[in-house]
Amino acid sequence: MSNKVKEYIYINIGVVMVALGMYVFLMPSNLATGGANGLAIVLNYFIPILPVGVIMVFINIILFVIAFIVIGKGFGFKTIYASLAVSLLVYVFEKVFPMETSxxxxxxxxxxxxxxxxxxxxxIVFNQNASTGGTDISAKILHKFFHINLGKAVFLSDIVITVFSAFAFGINIAMYAMLGVLLNSFVIDYIIDGLNLRKEVTIVSDHFDEIKTYIIETLDRSFTxxxxxxxxxxxxxxxxxxVISKREFIRLRxxxxxxxxxxxxxxxxxxxxYGDGFSEL
Structure with missing residues (x-):
């Protein structure tokens, strides 16, 4: 399976999770926890005739241009796919499984x-050098130019939207949303760190040749x-x-x-x- 196919498989998994989490849990409680979805929830309150999914599409179209210019075409194409997929899924959920209450x-x-x-x-989506759109794009820009962790960059980008949500839904909902933005930043960083976790293993053994052969021939890894x-x-x-993956380490151990x-x-x-067999520098 090619790396490009794997990228989009992971992106699709992330997209489904984002859409489900938003539609089933956040939207019914008016929890505008940042992003295009949070801004769309706030705007939907003032313009209820427009579905949240449709508003998300309009917001993302504006930000796509920024993604292409500032971040690059590779990020832009995958972000367009992911953000439109999230918006479409939310719109479909609104039509097929309407939720009036939490x-x-x-x-x-x-x-x-x-x-x-x-x-x-x-x-998961961020780890594939993409984004679900919205203020995730501004977070990626902060990460690229100021080297801020993606979770913290998302927090800085989204906190403004939670302030606006206070005017629509009241201070209590806004404070819950702000708590959600803070929690979200930790979850994102934790997931990215977990997905990229590798094990650096140093071995001293009298069975040097057998271990060397196992690493090369069975794990298909190199060593120093x-x-x-x-x-x-x-x-x-x-x-x-x-340096090997967690699964490979269990086998080696x-x-x-x-x-x-x-x-x-x-x-x-x-x-x-970074390097051969891992991420590009």
Whole structure:
């Protein structure tokens, strides 16, 4: 499967999660937690004849131009796809499954579930160098030029919309929305870090050749060899250092345990890896 196909599979998963979280949990409770969707919820209050999904399309069209000019064509095309897909799904949900009232009647519960679901979806989309549109685009610009974490950039972009929601729905709803924006920023950063998590593994073992062969032939990964001397044994040692995924680490750990239970292994979490076999720098 090509990388481009994988990108759009992940984007589609994220899009569905964002649309469901918005429509099922946030919109019925008027929780305008930023983004084109939050602004659309506020505008829908003043112009109820226009569905939220339609308003989102108009907002995103304006911001698409900015995405093409400032961020680049690659981000722009994927963002157009993702944001139009979210808007279309929300519009379809409005027509096919109309929700006049909130699902549970508990606004805090709606906020938590809505933010977690949409935040995970946005994190997945962001991780594919795309966005669900709206103020996500301005967040991406802040990230590109000022190197602000995407979650925090989303927070800065969305906080203005929650202020406007106070005029439409009252200060209580606006404060809940502001809490949602803050929670959303943490969820996005957590998801992006989790998706990019890799394990940096250093191994010292008398079964150097077998471990080396396993990493190359079974895991299809490379490694770096260091030469050292044991402080206690005073013997020359070969150290293997490799960077692998969480799943690959589980396989490697099982193999080493079966091969040499006395091996010395250290493991570090790393969230950014660039180069052959990983992300482009």
């Amino acid at each position: 699902l549970t009647g508990d606004i805090l519960l709606e906020l938590i579930f809505g933010i977690v679901i949409t935040g995970v979806g946005m994190g 060899i260091y030469y050292g001397k044991g402080g206690y044994s005073n013997l020359d040692k070969k150290l293997i250092t490799t 099982t193999f080493i345990n079966e091969l040499d239970s006395n091996a010395f292994v250290t493991v570090k979490n790393t969230h950014e890896v």
